[in-house]
Amino acid sequence: MSTFDLQLLKKEIEDELVNNILPFWMEHTVDKNFGGFYGYMTNDQEVNKEADKGCILNSRILWSYSKAFNQLKDPKYLEIADHAFDYLKNHFLDQEHGGIYWMLDYKGQPSEDRKHIYNQSFGIYGLTEYYMATKNKESLKLAIDLYQLIEKYAYDQENKGYLEAFTRDWKADEDLRLSGKDLNTAKSMNTHLHILEAYTNLYRVWKDEAFKEKLIELIDVTLEHIVSDQYQFKLFFDEEWNSKSDVISYGHDIEGSWLLHEAAEVVGDEQLIHKVEEVAIKMAKKVLEDGIDQDGSVMNELDGDHLDKDKVWWVQAEAVVGFFNAYQLTADQAYLDAVDQLWTFTKTYIIDQKSGEWFWKRDANLEIDSNMPKVDPWKCPYHNSRFCYEMIERINKVTS
Secondary structure, eight states, rough: HHHHHHHHHHHHHHHHHHIIIIIHHHHBOTTTSSSSSEEEOOTOEETTTOOOOOOOHHHHHHHHHHHHHHHHOOOHHHHHHHHHHHHHHHHHOTTTSSOSSSSSOSSSSSEEOOEEHHHHHHHHHHHHHHHHHHOOOHHHHHHHHHHHHIIIIBBOTTTTSSSOOOOOSSSSSSOOOOOOOSSOSEEEHHHHHHHHHHHHHHHHHHOOOOHHHHHHHHHHHHHIIOOOOOOOOOOOOOTOOOOOOOEEEEEHHHHHHHHHHHHHHHHHHHHHHHHHHHHHHHHHHHHHHSOOOOSSSSSOOEEEEEEOOOOOHHHHHHHHHHHHHHHHHOOHHHHHHHHHHHOOOOOOBOOOOOTSSOSSOOOTOBBBBBTTSBBBSSSSSHHEEEEEEEEHHHHHHOOO
């Protein structure tokens, strides 16, 4: 893939962002009656207007359209970000105990009021990007409030890192799982990765020294406890960081490789950047060696002897960014070739060329699972829009 090809790739990605991903959510998901966004749409584009509304979806839409405005400067994207911000502030935010609810009913009343730290983190991620778009001081204050709640209730003073989940009034919760397929453990890779992502964005706009130290500590904790000797993420832990799972998640490994590097760059410490770069390259190399199927896609996960070859939408999106980041760090053509193959696969099999947006996944035989939705609490525009924003910025950097 030459510099000329990179320009073509950028053009295709810009087209995907502006003519498919961003219009889809604007046209199909805005709830003009009750506010926020519809919580569920089938693969065949049937909207359930009475589905519960997840805060993850709302926060990720807030991030995606704030970033769209920041990068593309079109005010129509800011309208969607405003809509998401207003709904988060007026409905998801717990005015009594602080923090944001997990789930609301379609009318905006809490249906699941637990406080999951992963969820608070995405609140920070969306609110900080919205602050960059609007300079709305309230959004920055809300983000800092969420950060302080995480530190007050979830930070493990003894072992470092963060506990998973709490009741509405911040008491210990018996069910710590993020979703039904997760283990019920005190700590997880996933929550730490997305606290890292959120804290990175918050540090971009809030250069507080004590907060900077928390971000550096989180990078160190990730390198010490979560990245294995094989340069793959361990997924679940008890409070003392004993690993409770052997599953390898290729998508999280490649996503984590570039998010860790981004965090170190935003902190700006040269020694830390150098240390993290080495780990990021080794993580990307491991996915390149073990995680790619013959068709160029990145597979889902390895559980013991069972290799799950599903090609999940978000994994392909994050892998393009992760491999391109590795190419930027190494100039190794193998990573650029992987990007090329992944984008070809994504265009051919993951993007829904007929109805818009992206399919949830293809299985090992490249069949679509029509039971998997286009929109739900986890199916959001964040992974695929972010892939576009990142690649546009990175290609501009490489080719300028």
